[in-house]
Amino acid sequence: MSQIIDVAHLNYRYPQQSADDLTLKDISFSVADGEWVAIVGHNGSGKSTLAKNINGLLAPVSGTVTVDGQVLTEKTVWDIRKKIGMVFQNPDNQFVGATVEDDVAFSLENQGVPRDEMLTRVHDALAQVNMDQFATREPARLSGGQKQRVALAGMIAARPRILILDEATSMLDPQGRYDVLKTIQQMKAQSDLTVLSITHDIDEAASANRVLVVNDGRLVEEGKPAEIFKHGPALIKMGLDMPYAERLKAALKRQGVQVPTDYLTEKGMADWLWQLSSNK
Amino acid sequence: MAIEFKQVDFTYQPGTPFETKALTDINLTIPDGSYTALIGHTGSGKSTLLQHLDALLKPTSGTVTIGDRVITPTTSNKDLKSLRQHVGIVFQFPESQLFEETVAKDIAFGPQNFGASEADALKTAAKMLTLVGLDANLLGRSPFDLSGGQMRRVAIAGVLAMQPKVLVLDEPTAGLDPQGRLEMMEMFAKLRHEQNLTVVLVTHQMDDVANYADHVIVMDQGRVVKTGAPREIFKDPQWLVDHQLGLPKTTAFAQQLMAKGLTFDPMPLTEDELAADLVQQLPASAFGGAQANDD
């Protein structure tokens, strides 16, 4: 598989920071075309800053970002942004349009897509996120989860190669979170989209092929979800929820039970417990 | 301090074309000293009810009794202020209420509104800041220079500074990272005991309900549909699904185990309860001899 994102020795500092202080320190990683990568880290670890460096919303002090073979520079930034769709944390603050369909059309208007084509693409995108019956609604009358699905429809309509989710589910209630995650999984299944999701949510991280852990501006670990999840209680410090199986393992350990060190899914954990108990 | 609702109805903008009924025939008691969880899906009327706890809204009909004060539809707005000192509300994303030049002044704002002198209020502010786990050297800083998590703690300190008897928390951990959420919930549990508070928690996190609450009120479509201890509420998974609510993770997992033939009675709500139950059902071979360390 070819690399669609390549980040090399990226350093970033906010303008108000002093010269010896960096928010991102020597970050390097690549993402393969069609891969789903989760970036985790506690609040303030620099993960959102990293995301904004990838589509040129922020410009690094040093290091390079290459997207789909193009090195990110002032000249290429608008081409690269066309290839990347980004959904942010606050559902209200990224809703540009006065109605649902206007918002979905916003990226297309920016690209100068002819109106006839726009109409079909907006309609199809809304149908895909199951929001077509809300096309003419105003954002004030939508729930947070619905607004985020509209934001995703905006991405579907614009057809980017890469989707970056910057804590897109963190302000939603459980139902909204579930609906948005399901929508992302569907989008992923229907196209060869590459997904980069910044998250604390264990279900979102578990959907990824690979997890990167950022701490204090550094990339400190990377691995498959199962490899990362077996850290157990230490996950909380990494800015990730504990998977339930790990929580139960910790509780059993406190009761003196010898538990497997490998990561188990919930189903795996249930199977293990059942087998164990049937030996009694 | 106990709070009691009797046949409370509430309608927004009554008598206009935009009239909407938000609460219908609410009867409930929040017992003194309880940790009450208020649950219900988005739009079930929780936040309207919450505003009645502090008389920010008055019932359209019925009565709300807060301590020894009775609020009726005709209660004058002028008499409500003294009541608000006793009920502190931490609204969702409370950091958005900060406005003063310094952390100290912002925390002191509430007590001063209720008649405390500036010197006393600032003294209280210093105490409250340590109570919410922040360093005293932040007192002179602008609240807008702090991190999101710190801002939230300052806002909470500002509510605690009024020394309320009832603390109402509206999704206090929304938007925090897992570490922050855990610390925040532990902080409230500790405060409750130290300050002798009655706590009302509005939440979507069933695990928090299982871990902390001793009394639960379930709302749906502007009505109270169930009240009781957490174990009673979570007894019937299908009923919760019907009201668009989830189960605590442990209870959901126990259901999976029950499908395989294990039995639990009563139903476990937390992983420690489940672990203790499981220990009874596991063979001796599961315990590798020596007692494992409690880390």
Next chain:
Amino acid sequence: MMTKLIFGRYIPGNSVIHHMDPRAKLLLSFYFIGIIFIANNWPTYVILFVFTLLAIKLSGVKWSFFINGVKPLIWLILFTVILQVLFSASGGHVYFKWGIITISQLGLVNGIYIFCRFVLIIFMSTLLTLTTPPLELSDAIEYILMPLKVVHFPVYEVALMLSIALRFVPTLMDETEKIMNAQRARGVDFGEGNIFQQMRAIVPLLIPLFVSSFNRAEDLATAMEARGYQGGEGRSKFRILKWQARDSWATVSFAALTIVLIVLRA
């Protein structure tokens, strides 16, 4: 509180008036204000009222909304009318005279005419805002401003600004209510005490509101940039306006009204 305001609110509906092109509605409303000044006698004012009430009837919006639209302005109207009655050039029979104050027959009639003009203007503009979503109005304004592009006036940007402002009105109203509640819970009394106390009470509301608006603006700008917004040039448009037969008919009826007024005026 703020929700009591009727003027400027849109009442969804399905009438001919609701479905008219917002450009037609906006331009004809302005035109109507112009032709009110043609009227100068009883028959012309009666015609204007009949015309306005017919339009209201067509919209299917309840009468009470229009009465409520006049209410907040009633003192301003009465004040103007009284000034007109007392101080305008006198003529006809004089009922009362004291210093520079004169109540004459002509003054009274003029006063009544001015009252009628106010009511007509308020009815017609209320009809415009009650039947036209704000967004459509902003589309209409954009279209009407289009000729200014010649002098490099940023029409697209202004229109986008207007639509974003409209889109954020409910969001900021919610935010205001939320912050007010939070501060009331901390012991602030809004709208009580003397002016000085009231001004002080508003600070804990205004500062958080500004801070949050700036944060929102920054987030929104980031989101717009991420979605490829580079200014108005080269953008295509999703929303378009369609002039239909009913709009032409409306225009014709206004023309007819004008002719009738000119014929009947004194």
